[in-house]
Amino acid sequence: MNAFGTVNLIVDEIVKAEQAGSDVAEFKQSIVELIQKRMYVLDKEIKEQQQSFIKEQAELEPKSTAALLSYMHFLSQQDLVYSTSTNAVLDLETLGVAPETAKEGLIDKLYQRSEGFAGLVILVGNQQDELNRMLRITPTDQSLKDQLAVVTEQLKIAGESFKLSVELLTNLGFDADFYQSIILKLGGQLTTEILDPAVLSNMALRAWSVIVDYFSENGGEWVFKLLIITAIFYISRTLSRVFRRFLTKSLDRSNLRLSSLMKEMIISSASRFIMVIGLFIALAQIGISLAPILAGLGVAGFIVGFALQDTLSNFAAGMMILIYRPYDVGDVVEVAGVFGKVKSMNLVSTTILTFDNQTLVIPNSKIWGDVIKNVTAQQLRRVDLVFGIGYGDDIEKAERVLAELVNGHKCVLQSPAPTIKVNTLNESSVDFIVRPWVRTEDYWDVYWDLTKQVKLRFDLEQISIPFPQRDLHIIKELD
Structure with missing residues (x-):
C-alpha cells in the first residue's frame, strides 16, 4: 500500500x-x-x-x-x-x-x-x-x-x-x-x-x-399516568388546604397556650407534609425510585447546611424562642436595641413595627443572644412618676393633692394600692414618688394624664414646682 x-x-x-x-x-x-x-x-x-x-x-x-x-x-x-x-x-x-x-x-x-x-x-x-x-x-x-x-x-x-x-x-x-x-x-x-x-x-x-414512534407505542400509558399525577396533586392540594383550615380553627378554639409562631409552624408543617406525601406518590406512579431521591436530599441537606451556617443559627434561635416563648405577636418588646411592637415572627427572623411606624426585620440569633424585654408580658404595670415641690411648700397638702389625683383617675387600680411617698430631698426640691398600678394597655394614658393634671392642680393650689437653682453669697472685703 x-x-x-x-x-x-x-x-x-x-x-x-x-x-x-x-x-x-x-x-x-x-x-x-x-x-x-x-x-x-x-x-x-x-x-x-x-x-x-x-x-x-x-x-x-x-x-x-x-x-x-x-x-x-x-x-x-x-x-x-x-x-x-x-x-x-x-x-x-x-x-x-x-x-x-x-x-x-x-x-x-x-x-x-x-x-x-x-x-x-x-x-x-x-x-x-x-x-x-x-x-x-x-x-x-x-x-x-x-x-x-x-x-x-x-x-x-x-x-x-x-x-x-x-x-x-x-x-x-x-x-x-x-x-x-x-x-x-x-x-x-x-x-x-x-x-x-x-x-x-x-x-x-x-x-x-x-x-413519534415512542409516543405511538407508549402515548396512552403516559396520558393515563399524567392524568393520575394531576389527580394526585389536586387531591393533595385540596386536602392540604382543608386540613390547614381545620387545624387553624382547632388551635384557635383550644385551651392550649401556644404562641403564634408555634401555631403557624404546626399548621404549615402539617399542610406541607400532606403535599410531600402526594409528591412521593406521584413520583412512584411514573416509576421513579424514592430511595435515590431521599439519599440525594440527605447529601444536599448537608451541603446546604454547611453553606448556610448563619441562617441555621437563626433557625436554632427561632426554635429556642418557639420553646420558651419570651414574646409573641402583638407584644411590645425591646430586643437587640430596638423598641416596638412584634408584627410577625418565624423561625428565622422577627419583624418589629416601631412606634414611629418603621418596620425592622431582626435575625433571631441577635434577639436570643441579647436581653429580651417584654413590656406587655404582664397584665398589670406600675407607672413610675416623680414630682418635686419647693422647700417652702406644705408637704402634707401636696401629698393630699397627689392622692386625690391618683385615686380619682378612672384607669388607676386600687389593688395593688398606689404608692405616694416623699422620696428625696434634692438641692432645689422635695421629690415625691407616685406609683399607681394600671392595666398594661392603659400605661401611657395614665402617665400622660397624671403628668398634666399634677401641673394644673399644683398651679391652682399654689404649690410650686421648683427648677434647679443655686444661691450665691458674695462677701465684700473690708479695706
Whole structure:
C-alpha cells in the first residue's frame, strides 16, 4: 500500500507539470494504467479477505477473545484496502480520467459496508444498554461484566471502521448525511460534516421519528399516568388546604397556650407534609425510585447546611424562642436595641413595627443572644412618676393633692394600692414618688394624664414646682 503513497506524489507532480506546459502525456498514461491494474488487484483482495474471514470465524467460538482479535484484523485489512481504492479513484479523477464503473462499484461496496455497520452499531448498542441495565440489578455478576467488555470493544472497533466508511463515501461524492446521526451515538468527535445543515436536518427528522414512534407505542400509558399525577396533586392540594383550615380553627378554639409562631409552624408543617406525601406518590406512579431521591436530599441537606451556617443559627434561635416563648405577636418588646411592637415572627427572623411606624426585620440569633424585654408580658404595670415641690411648700397638702389625683383617675387600680411617698430631698426640691398600678394597655394614658393634671392642680393650689437653682453669697472685703 506504500506504493500508492508514492503514486499520489507522482500524480501531484504530473498535474503541476501539465500546468507548467510540459509534455507528460506518455508518462501520465503509464501511471493511469498502473492505477487501474492496482484497482483490479484491490477489488480481488477485498473478496479474498471476506472469504478468509468467514472461514476463520466459523472455526472460532463466538464472542471469544480469538474471534474478537480476528474481527479486529479483518476490519483493519478492509479499512486499508478501501482507503487505498478510494485514493486510486480520486487520483484517476485528478488525472482527468473518469472511472465511472470502478467508482460506482466502490461506492456500492462502501454503501453496503456502511449499512452493515449501521445495523451492527444499533444492535450492539442495544446489547450494551441491556447489559448495563442487568449489571445495575446484579452489579457483582462477573459473567455480565465480561460480556459487557466484549460488546463494548466490539462497538468501538466497528465504530472506527464505520466512521472511515462514511468518510470515504463522502470523499467520493456520496450523500452520507444519514449515517452522521448514528455516528453521534458512538460518542465520537464531531466533524465539520455533522454541522452541515443537511446533516442537522436529517438528525432532527430521525429524532422526531423516534419521538413519534415512542409516543405511538407508549402515548396512552403516559396520558393515563399524567392524568393520575394531576389527580394526585389536586387531591393533595385540596386536602392540604382543608386540613390547614381545620387545624387553624382547632388551635384557635383550644385551651392550649401556644404562641403564634408555634401555631403557624404546626399548621404549615402539617399542610406541607400532606403535599410531600402526594409528591412521593406521584413520583412512584411514573416509576421513579424514592430511595435515590431521599439519599440525594440527605447529601444536599448537608451541603446546604454547611453553606448556610448563619441562617441555621437563626433557625436554632427561632426554635429556642418557639420553646420558651419570651414574646409573641402583638407584644411590645425591646430586643437587640430596638423598641416596638412584634408584627410577625418565624423561625428565622422577627419583624418589629416601631412606634414611629418603621418596620425592622431582626435575625433571631441577635434577639436570643441579647436581653429580651417584654413590656406587655404582664397584665398589670406600675407607672413610675416623680414630682418635686419647693422647700417652702406644705408637704402634707401636696401629698393630699397627689392622692386625690391618683385615686380619682378612672384607669388607676386600687389593688395593688398606689404608692405616694416623699422620696428625696434634692438641692432645689422635695421629690415625691407616685406609683399607681394600671392595666398594661392603659400605661401611657395614665402617665400622660397624671403628668398634666399634677401641673394644673399644683398651679391652682399654689404649690410650686421648683427648677434647679443655686444661691450665691458674695462677701465684700473690708479695706
